[in-house]
Amino acid sequence: MIETLPRNAAAPALSRLALYDALLSLRTRDEVDAFLSDLCTPAEVRAFAERWEVARLLDAGNKSYREIAAEAQASPTTVVRVARFLKEMPHQGYRLVLDRLATER
DSSP states (O other): OOOOOOOTTTTHHHHHHHHHHHHHHOOOOHHHHHHHHHSOOOOHHHHHHHHHHHHHHHHHOOOHHHHHHHTOOOOOHHHHHHHHHHTOSSSOOOHHHHHHHHHOO
């Protein structure tokens, strides 16, 4: 019988921090593209891009959820989920980036 090692509870958190550091090290769109292409499946990258487009369209505030779903080629469920994260969730990651990009223009 093979002994199982106890799972180190800190390992997932440390792996997550290492991922954050890797993302922060990227300097160009080409570098981000190369890293995400290696890290994620094409479907995962499309899902990220879809959610980001939904967030941008919601932030613009001039379209219905149905119109946003059609334009972003997203499901209505995705639109509702992103809207909830924009409005209610404590992380406010979408808001942080949307605001930062708006001030950089």
